[in-house]
Amino acid sequence: MAAVDLNAESLGVPRKQLMESSGNAVARACRDLADPGSTVAIVAGRGNNGGDALVTARFLKAYDVTVHLLGRPETISTDIARENWDALVAAEADVRTVTDSADLDLGDPDVVIDAMLGTGVTGALREPEATAARAINDTDATVLAVDVPSGVDADTGEAEGVSVAADHVVTFHDDKPGLDALDCEVTVADIGIPDAAELFTGPGDLIALGRDSQSHKGDHGDVLVVGGGPYTGAPALAAQAALRAGADLARVAAPEHVAREIQGYSENLIVSGFSGAHLTPDHVPDLLELAADRDVVVFGPGLGDADATLDAVGSFLADFDGTAVVDADALQVVPEVDTDATLICTPHQGELQKMGGETANDWDARCELVRDFAGELGHVLLVKGAYDIVSDGDDVRVNRTGNPGMTVGGTGDVLAGVTGALACVLPPLDAAAVGAYVNGRAGDVAVEEFGGGLVATDVLNRVPAGLEVDE
Numbered sequence: 253m254a255a256v257d258l259n260a261e262s263l264g265v266p267r268k269q270l271m272e273s274s275g276n277a278v279a280r281a282c283r284d285l286a287d288p289g290s291t292v293a294i295v296a297g298r299g300n301n302g303g304d305a306l307v308t309a310r311f312l313k314a315y316d317v318t319v320h321l322l323g324r325p326e327t328i329s330t331d332i333a334r335e336n337w338d339a340l341v342a343a344e345a346d347v348r349t350v351t352d353s354a355d356l357d358l359g360d361p362d363v364v365i366d367a368m369l370g371t372g373v374t375g376a377l378r379e380p381e382a383t384a385a386r387a388i389n390d391t392d393a394t395v396l397a398v399d400v401p402s403g404v405d406a407d408t409g410e411a412e413g414v415s416v417a418a419d420h421v422v423t424f425h426d427d428k429p430g431l432d433a434l435d436c437e438v439t440v441a442d443i444g445i446p447d448a449a450e451l452f453t454g455p456g457d458l459i460a461l462g463r464d465s466q467s468h469k470g471d472h473g474d475v476l477v478v479g480g481g482p483y484t485g486a487p488a489l490a491a492q493a494a495l496r497a498g499a500d501l502a503r504v505a506a507p508e509h510v511a512r513e514i515q516g517y518s519e520n521l522i523v524s525g526f527s528g529a530h531l532t533p534d535h536v537p538d539l540l541e542l543a544a545d546r547d548v549v550v551f552g553p554g555l556g557d558a559d560a561t562l563d564a565v566g567s568f569l570a571d572f573d574g575t576a577v578v579d580a581d582a583l584q585v586v587p588e589v590d591t592d593a594t595l596i597c598t599p600h601q602g603e604l605q606k607m608g609g610e611t612a613n614d615w616d617a618r619c620e621l622v623r624d625f626a627g628e629l630g631h632v633l634l635v636k637g638a639y640d641i642v643s644d645g646d647d648v649r650v651n652r653t654g655n656p657g658m659t660v661g662g663t664g665d666v667l668a669g670v671t672g673a674l675a676c677v678l679p680p681l682d683a684a685a686v687g688a689y690v691n692g693r694a695g696d697v698a699v700e701e702f703g704g705g706l707v708a709t710d711v712l713n714r715v716p717a718g719l720e721v722d723e
């Protein structure tokens with residue numbers, strides 16, 4: 253939800269507007285439950301759940317409303333909730349602050365609006381929320397819960413400790429799986445979040461990457477790039493991109509002439525060479541061993557399409573059961589191989605057709621085609637284009653970052669490396685969607701500086717900029 257809210261904000265629908273819609277939806281439900289003139293006790297927490305009900309109070313003019321804030325106003329945890337509190341105080345509304353649960357006196361209201369906690373709950377209710385929940389449950393009032401009955405986990409419907417027994421719940425934007433198990437009426441209120449906030453990648457998708465400061469080496473992934481042959485630069489770009497996107501370690505396995513060259517110009521990479529001019533099946537056992545201890549393998553950059561190489565790709569994938577990003581010439585093998593591996597395939601539209609997929613000019617039509625083909629393949633597809641289409645056969649995400657300057661050679665290798673690093677810390681679909689978003693954003697920063705003259709290393713070096721969340 254936090255990711256969707258931030259994406260909505262980036263589309264021009266700020267959170268305060270969402271809170272106004274949420275509060276209004278709760279007021280509408282309250283008007284359906286009780287006649288004008290009824291007494292309404294709003295019990296508000298210090299987060300946005302409480303904030304929603306501080307808005308509701310403004311939409312219940314025909315009612316006798318009392319707001320009980322659990323905690324001092326200074327402890328309200330978000331600016332938009334605090335602003336709504338200040339607006340009530342400025343309007344001389346009947347608001348009270350409860351710092352000790354013994355002070356909570358709800359009176360004998362017709363309706364209680366439970367806005368203590370919503371999706372932000374962690375663990376069993378602490379004080380004063382726990383006592384307040386019992387006080388709410390002890391009234392004869394009709395209890396209307398905001399988003400989730402306080403104390404209940406929205407995903408499971410379980411409560412670790414005491415929770416509010418609601419008669420009605422107004423939940424926002426989409427149903428919460430845990431609510432169906434509850435014995436109460438649930439209304440799902442549309443609060444004006446555009447579908448685009450979930451379909452298109454945006455800054456909200458980076459929240460999942462939150463870096464904890466205690467992180468240490470190895471937490472953020474160990475990526476192996478298997479590539480090189482007719483092309484030298486591709487595996488080095490992919491491996492460096494993995495480091496730029498947060499992997500702690502990036503290794504390259506390449507034919508020895510390529511390995512020597514890469515080791516020469518990039519001391520950041522751990523490079524191992526295998527015999528011969530390109531990948532062949534007899535290299536596969538060693539590669540499987542090397543891959544077994546990595547988090548993610550990026551397979552394909554610069555491998556070329558010699559028959560023996562494609563045979564090697566097939567036999568590697570057939571025996572590999574980890575997670576791999578597959579790119580470039582290796583892609584054409586994927587539809588023919590039966591594998592237990594989790595694959596993220598990153599074709600451009602020409603490579604997609606070579607794999608047996610279909611494309612279309614209209615991006616909306618492409619969503620359908622990519623989703624169906626991903627379902628057929630049983631792997632995640634990231635199909636590059638002006639709009640990158642990402643799907644795992646069920647969900648579809650669309651990425652709109654990037655620019656025509658990025659058709660220059662090598663940006664696909666950078667994308668494969670970025671996606672590989674993210675696949676160490678995110679589920680495959682998210683890794684592909686965020687990979688496309690970050691790579692495109694890096695390209696948008698690069699084109700600002702280099703115009704149409706941008707080259708892949710410009711994108712590579714701006715991947716960290718692509719990862720920044722400027723909230």
Ligand SMILES: NC(=O)C1=CN([C@@H]2O[C@H](COP(=O)(O)OP(=O)(O)OC[C@H]3O[C@@H](n4cnc5c(N)ncnc54)[C@H](O)[C@@H]3O)[C@@H](O)[C@H]2O)[C@H](O)CC1
Nearest residue numbers: 270299300301369370371372373374375376377378399424
């Ligand atoms: N897109 C949407 O659906 C929108 C939903 N909105 C509302 O926002 C809340 C989520 O708000 P958030 O601030 O993230 O968390 P909460 O208000 O639910 O709770 C955080 C608050 O509670 C304290 N806390 C956490 N666990 C406990 C506990 N076990 N005991 C006591 N106190 C606890 C924590 O310290 C914080 O102070 C969502 O439910 C909707 O109602 C947005 O308004 C609009 C968009």
Ligand SMILES: [K+]
Nearest residue numbers: 366369400402
């Ligand atoms: K609640």
